[in-house]
Amino acid sequence: MKKIALLSILLLTGMVLSYAKPIDVRTAQSAGSNYYSHIFHVQSLQLSLAYTEKSPGGEPVYYVFNVNTDKGFIIVSAEDATHPILGYSNEGGYAAPTIGSNAAYWMNKEKDQIIAIRANNIQAGATLKNEWASCINNTFDNSNTHRVSSFVGPFCATTWDQSPYYNAYCPGSPQAVTGCVATTMGQIMKYWNYPPHGIGYASYNDVNPPYSENYGWLFAYLDTSNYMWASMPNKVISPGNSQVAKLLYDAGVTLQMNYSPSNSGSFVSMYDFPGANSQESFPNYFGYTKYIHDELRRQHTTAAWLSLIEAELNAVPARIVSYSGLDPVNGGHNWVCDGYNTADNYLHMNWGWSGADDGYFNVDSLNPSGTPYHFNDSEEVLTNIKPPPAKALFMGNPTAGCAGMKVQFTDQSFGPAPSFPVTAWKWTFAGGTPPISTSQNPVVTYTSTGAFNVTLVVTTAKGTDTMVKSSYITVLNSASAPLAQGFEQNFPPLHWSENNPSNYFVTWSKASVGGYGLSAHSMAYNNSKTTNANIGDRQQMYSQPVSFFSTNNPELYFDVAYAPYNNQFSDTLAVYYSTDCGVQWTQVYLKGGMSLCTTGKSVQNGANTDSGTFKPLNTNWRTDTIYLGNLAGNPDVMFSFENRCGKGSSMYIDNVNIKDNPLSVFNITEDNTLAVYPNPNNGSFTLQFDSHADKTYAISVYDMLGQEVMHNQVAGSGGRLLLPVNLTGCSKGIYTVVLKSDNQQTVKKIAVF
Structure with a gap:
């Protein structure tokens, strides 16, 4: 993803400035409690301070409160010139994000915005003042039905991670982690339980440079990777689940993942890095629609951005989104966006970190009217990630031969789900007999020389798909x-x-x-x-x-x-x-x-x-x-x-x-230069021949079918050589002894009885 520089205003954070009014912890707790009750319609709450993020100067930036016992968390800004609520969840508890994680990226972005707002003494506008007043005074306006809390999703049931267990197929010792892009791809594919198997193969040479480590050539044979979706749990808590690990490794290889034990990285879109990215891996290696779109945040208003994502999640079935962002320190981040709340348009993020801190987060600028800084510009999403109505795939064997060859074609196609299988096949064979077929796995004869196309159209209840392999069958003259x-x-x-x-x-x-x-x-x-x-x-x-x-x-x-x-x-x-x-x-x-x-x-x-x-x-x-x-x-x-x-x-x-x-290309010596004794024999005999000191001699013995049963090389001595041979393990019959050196070859027949 395109890198952005941290704004120079961050350098001012160590200066003593007068800035807009901070929010103390008690006020934040009250605001958070009221907002949580409003959103989730819960009256009895007990909020406990779980975490306080501070600026380099030690001032609070935001507070995180856990709700009751495992009833989620709410994140409240410590600055009144921002939106009051940064994020929330009604499940689990809050854990301070690990450095370099997707959640850490997001919260660091929020922190940087708050520090920038303070550094530039930006004041709260009327909208933000009203938001704070509603939270503190518990005076939310429910008269507008659009503002009544109604959740869409979250749709992604998995809470996968990058390690341990998820990376069981990854290279290295200690093993590299899967990488957030591979984990995101895996969670999206598990949501669809698609495809039944991959397509083709992928490989690359993971060596330094340009990669971080020296794992060498890495391969994923996707054609033979049959994904047993029912065997993939929503969370892997012990070793032994090879299905999830294999899926994430396959995804990583298609991405040409820069593997390392601490931080594996790759690209998301063609905009980021054409050729190896999840936007292309989804269709090329896993059979998803080729019409996956890459959308950049900086090209949309906040309203348009939310509308774009919500349209994906409102589809039937919902199309969960691959969401990504970039920070200049820890690089790119990628996770799943799989829901939203109609009341506040906060998006549900599945961070790909074993469910830690998954929840609803504000995607607007924290002070949209006051700050000119674009902390969200590096964000992008992939949309329209879904299986196609049908996927046509096939192979033939053999694909080359002489006139009269018969080719067995094998259908490898699949539908968008097990409930929508392929029900019809239409083959077209240029130069073949029959020229068309509706069988699933036809046998076709080719009698004319040339290179011929093969076309397959498959049909499911959802639609059709076509695969054309150009010049796939080659018929040759002898x-x-x-x-x-x-x-x-x-x-x-x-x-x-x-x-x-x-x-x-x-x-x-x-x-x-x-x-x-x-x-x-x-x-x-x-x-x-x-x-x-x-x-x-x-x-x-x-x-x-x-x-x-x-x-x-x-x-x-x-x-x-x-x-x-x-x-x-x-x-x-x-x-x-x-x-x-x-x-x-x-x-x-x-x-x-x-x-x-x-x-x-x-x-x-x-x-x-x-x-x-x-x-x-x-x-x-x-x-x-x-x-x-x-x-x-x-x-x-x-x-x-x-x-x-x-x-x-x-x-x-x-x-x-x-x-x-072929002996015509050699100068044939007389047979008496190569002596074999005894002959006939029982398989044990001696070769005798005169040699030159500057030559190497190759001795081979062949059976009646032309199979080589013995081979040896000896250096010449300048005199007579004796070479014992033992064929006692071979069948009885006539054998041929061949002695070669430079442009000379001598042949001798022997009998073994």
């Missing part, structure tokens, strides 16, 4: 082998596609480090960033379809670089192929941890890193090969590179090659 991809151009590469069903923020991406040869880029997945992902989460990158129709000896080979974080946190790479456009997948490669590792070291034990995650050196790459003889003659083959998250480190893939006879 390329003929050979095919090579070095990730040097746009990412994903042309005709490649990413499968990200859970909408994770961290995805396969282009990295500025390359594999063997002249490559300067690669495809990478940074598992170390997925601090909020679950171990085992999977995400795929699909190749374009490839035709092996005229291929006799297809194989797939690629460069890989990886180092796990340690033995506990490591990741896995799996490779699959599909012959039916991605409907079914067959695994042909699986390596993880130190088996996938190309450095011999984990990150924790010395692998090269950049900002804490693995970054390969030129010597940290390995070429892995998958033989695919069983796919010869197939017209449409897709490959999937799947990352399986273990919260380990970054994984890199480069120089993906799909070849008819």
